Amino acid sequence: MSTQLNPFPAGSGPAGDAAAIGITHWLSLAAAPTFGIMALLTATMGNADMICSTMQGASPFGGMVPMYLLMSVFHIAPWLRLLSRQRSGARRS
Numbered sequence: 001m002s003t004q005l006n007p008f009p010a011g012s013g014p015a016g017d018a019a020a021i022g023i024t025h026w027l028s029l030a031a032a033p034t035f036g037i038m039a040l041l042t043a044t045m046g047n048a049d050m051i052c053s054t055m056q057g058a059s060p061f062g063g064m065v066p067m068y069l070l071m072s073v074f075h076i077a078p079w080l081r082l083l084s085r086q087r088s089g090a091r092r093s
Helices: 014-044 064-074 077-092
Strands: none
Touching: 014 064, 014 077
């Protein structure tokens, strides 16, 4: 006697999947500006690199500001896709 488990946990399924896709879409759009703001705040609010840097004469690419900028660049793809879709939609109209 085998019991079959429901593949969709309570509160999920097609409607839950649509909600999850919507949430992940907005989160992916929030990442790049968030990291950009964090880089700007870190650069202007003081030198937090002192905490992270343990060696004298460390690489200039080893601070928090370059890390946030790099993370912002890595997370820019959803924005590029959104702009591409909007641009191609404007051409079709």
